[in-house]
Amino acid sequence: MDKEQLKKIIYELVEASTGKKKLKQSDILKKVAADQGLEKDEVKAALRELVDAGTLIFTYFGGSFIEIPPKQ
Amino acid sequence: MSKKYATPLLDELKKGAFPSFVKEMEMAAERSDMAADLLGLVELSYKEKVTHWKHGGIVGVRGYGGGVIGRYSDIPDKFPGVAHFHTVRVNSPSGFYYTSDAIKEICDIWDKYGSGLTNVHGSTGDLVLLGTRTESLEPIFAELSSRGWDLGGSGSAMRTPSCCVGKSRCEWANIDSMAITNDITHHFQDEMHRPAFPYKFKFKVAGCAVDCIASIARADMSIIGTWKGDIRIDQTEVKNCETKGMNIQTEVIDMCPTGCMQWDGKQLKIDNSNCNRCMNCIARMPKALRPGTEQGATLLLGSKAPIVTGALMSWVIVPFIKMEPPYEEFYELVGKIWEWWDENGKNRERIGELIERLSFPRFLKEVGLEPVAAMVKEPRRDPFFFWSEEDIIKK
Numbered sequence: 001m002d003k004e005q006l007k008k009i010i011y012e013l014v015e016a017s018t019g020k021k022k023l024k025q026s027d028i029l030k031k032v033a034a035d036q037g038l039e040k041d042e043v044k045a046a047l048r049e050l051v052d053a054g055t056l057i058f059t060y061f062g063g064s065f066i067e068i069p070p071k072q
Numbered sequence: 073m074s075k076k077y078a079t080p081l082l083d084e085l086k087k088g089a090f091p092s093f094v095k096e097m098e099m100a101a102e103r104s105d106m107a108a109d110l111l112g113l114v115e116l117s118y119k120e121k122v123t124h125w126k127h128g129g130i131v132g133v134r135g136y137g138g139g140v141i142g143r144y145s146d147i148p149d150k151f152p153g154v155a156h157f158h159t160v161r162v163n164s165p166s167g168f169y170y171t172s173d174a175i176k177e178i179c180d181i182w183d184k185y186g187s188g189l190t191n192v193h194g195s196t197g198d199l200v201l202l203g204t205r206t207e208s209l210e211p212i213f214a215e216l217s218s219r220g221w222d223l224g225g226s227g228s229a230m231r232t233p234s235c236c237v238g239k240s241r242c243e244w245a246n247i248d249s250m251a252i253t254n255d256i257t258h259h260f261q262d263e264m265h266r267p268a269f270p271y272k273f274k275f276k277v278a279g280c281a282v283d284c285i286a287s288i289a290r291a292d293m294s295i296i297g298t299w300k301g302d303i304r305i306d307q308t309e310v311k312n313c314e315t316k317g318m319n320i321q322t323e324v325i326d327m328c329p330t331g332c333m334q335w336d337g338k339q340l341k342i343d344n345s346n347c348n349r350c351m352n353c354i355a356r357m358p359k360a361l362r363p364g365t366e367q368g369a370t371l372l373l374g375s376k377a378p379i380v381t382g383a384l385m386s387w388v389i390v391p392f393i394k395m396e397p398p399y400e401e402f403y404e405l406v407g408k409i410w411e412w413w414d415e416n417g418k419n420r421e422r423i424g425e426l427i428e429r430l431s432f433p434r435f436l437k438e439v440g441l442e443p444v445a446a447m448v449k450e451p452r453r454d455p456f457f458f459w460s461e462e463d464i465i466k467k
Contacts, residue, residue, distance in 0.1 A: 024228065025137075025268040026414050048266065051135055058137025059130045063419045064227035064267030070130065 001036060006046040007055075009036065014056055014068055022065040076101065077112035081119060097189065106187035106203050109153030113145060124151075131158055131206060133213040137267040139223025140209055156205040160186070160212060161198035161224035163257065166250035167237045168193060177219060185212045197234030197276075198224035228420075229267035230260050235277035236284045244354060245279025246297030246367040247395045252277050255399060269410065270417035270426075271380075280363070281351040287372075287386070288451070292423050293406070294372040294386045295395065301364035302344040303353070309360035310340045324353050348451070369395045371402075372451070373409070374424025384424040387432065391446035408439045 010032055017023050028047060029040045036043075047066070050056040057069045075098070086092045097114075100107035117124050124146050131142030141159040148155030162178065178199065182188060187203030194200035204212065213223065224232035233256045236242065238249030256275055257264070263273075276287035279297045287294035314320055320335045332346035333353060340360075342353075354361045371393060372386030393402060409423065412435065417426045427435045436443050 024270075024419070025266065026270075029268070051137070051266065054134050057130060058132060058227070058267060060142065060227050061129070063271065064137050064229065067130075 001038065001042075003046055003049070006032070006036070006038070006043065007050055010043065010047055010050060011055065011068075014066055018068060022059075022061065022063075022067065024064065025066055028066060075111070076108040077115060079111055079115040082111060082115050100188045104188045105153040106157065107153075107189055109151040110157070110187065110189070110203065113147070113151045113154050116147075116150075125157070131209070133209050133223070136213075136223060136265045138226035138229050138265060139213075141226055143203075154203065157187070157203040158206065158209065160201040160204060160209070161194070161196060161226055161232065162201065162216065163222045163224040163232050164193060164197055164199050164234065166235055166253040166257075167240055168234075169237075169240070178216075178221070181212060181215045185215075196224065196226075196231060198232045223265070225264040225272075227267040228269045228271050229265070229273070230263040230269070231272055231274045232264070233257055233275040233277065234285060236279050238277075238279040242279055243358065244282060244351065244363070246299050246363055247277070247279055247295070247369050249277040249279045249295075249297065251397075252295060252395055252399070255397065259399075259403060263410075268414075270413060271420045271422050273410070273423065280354075281349055282355055287375075289375050289383070289385055290377065291375055291386065292373065293409075294375065295369045296372065297395075298349050298368065298370045298392065299364035300366040300368070300392060303342055303347065303364060304362040305340055305342065306360050306362075307339055310335075310357065311338075313357050313360055318357070320357075324356050327352055327356075368392050371405070374422070374427055376422045376424055380420050380422075381425060384422075384428070385450040386424075387427070388446060388448045388451060389436075389441060391444060405439075405441075412439050 010028060013028060013031060014023060025047065029043050032038065032043045033040045047056070051058065051066070054069065056066050059065050059067045079094075082094045085094045094111075097107055097111055101111055113124050126144045126146055127142065129142045129144070132138070132140045139161050141161070143157045143159060145151055145154050145157065178201075179190075182190060182201050185204055185208040186201055189202040191200050191202060216222070233253045235249040235253040236245070238245040238247070240250060253275070263269075273293070274291045275293050275295065276285050276291035277295045278285055278287045281296055281298060283296060287296060310320070320340070325333045325335050329350055329352070330346045330348050332343040334341040354363060369392070370388055371390035373389045374384055375386040376384050390405070395402065413423050413426060416430060417423070421429075432449075433443070
């Protein structure tokens with residue numbers, strides 16, 4: 001799968017969970033890898049690019065989660 | 073210089089023989105508004121018996137999920153200097169060795185961007201810098217990383233591994249604890265900086281069973297140096313110990329937890345097949361006794377301090393493993409353990425708690441470790457038996 005497409009799928013998953021359930025990195029890797037028939041490492045690489053770009057961020061609320069950054 | 077706030081309760085902590093953190097904070101307050109307001113806020117907390125810190129949130133540097141612990145005050149208007157008071161964890165070098173130049177470098181950066189307060193080292197093993205604002209985090213990270221430093225671990229990630237001084241200063245080390253710690257740090261950069269676990273995971277590496285860093289009580293995985301084969305004995309030096317006033321019977325023989333030693337006044341005998349390698353005798357008579365020559369490590373899993381649930385001690389999962397570069401067997405096992413934890417663990421469940429919940433036999437079976445009698449729960453106390461009826465019949 002094209003990496004940009006994969007990044008979009010990851011972002012949409014996090015976006016859909018916002019306000020409902022906080023997702024851990026492993027939740028995203030498992031879900032996207034299973035849904036798209038990909039290796040977890042491939043999903044991880046795409047997720048890392050999103051985090052490095054600041055499109056998604058790590059947060060801590062009694063555990064570490066991946067979320068969309070708040071609007072400034 | 074006059075104090076910004078009256079602090080009668082904190083002043084009590086300056087009395088007594090021991091160095092006081094209050095004195096240090098007062099010195100820092102002479103040139104740092106953050107430190108001055110910190111004194112005021114802590115005094116108020118002591119008076120009201122309630123914390124004024126809020127923990128966690130969205131604080132960090134781009135690309136990393138750890139290394140910064142978010143702290144905000146719940147009364148920022150009253151103490152604006154500590155409205156933000158984030159902690160920065162800096163990855164410590166193996167064995168905590170620094171040059172004076174390295175310490176000056178860190179302190180200069182911290183004076184520029186932070187409160188100037190540090191509690192080198194925190195209980196995490198990191199070099200801990202206390203108190204900075206959100207907008208200073210990226211500049212601090214840029215300055216640290218441009219000089220070869222990196223942030224440590226926090227959150228649901230691998231934490232900064234730590235170790236004893238090992239072979240650099242200790243003749244008892246059976247493994248190169250500093251080299252192993254350094255290798256683990258580099259090997260698991262992703263696991264340290266991008267939290268992906270159910271909860272925290274700590275490695276601590278001790279060169280021998282004396283375990284100066286208390287890895288057996290503080291690390292999710294304890295790597296403790298040990299040996300195979302017989303303890304090396306120099307009978308002349310044993311005799312010298314007695315000549316110099318040591319009571320070998322009471323100080324060594326009677327202290328042996330397995331009772332595997334004998335001393336007749338002339339010769340020391342050890343039944344090595346019953347030795348559990350606790351190191352007591354070797355530590356008592358370092359010139360007379362030395363570990364065997366085939367050296368490696370015992371891997372233990374599951375200890376933790378009481379946070380979400382009670383304290384646990386480590387369990388032996390691998391009685392003996394060679395710990396030599398490139399540590400392939402070790403890394404393969406760690407990968408399997410983490411995969412099992414990821415599949416089965418709940419949020420904020422440590423690996424030791426998960427093993428207790430699902431059982432040790434299940435853990436061994438699913439991780440692919442063959443049960444052996446040397447897998448001891450809380451070593452030196454309780455042997456751990458888990459033979460099934462089927463196993464007994466088969467053997």
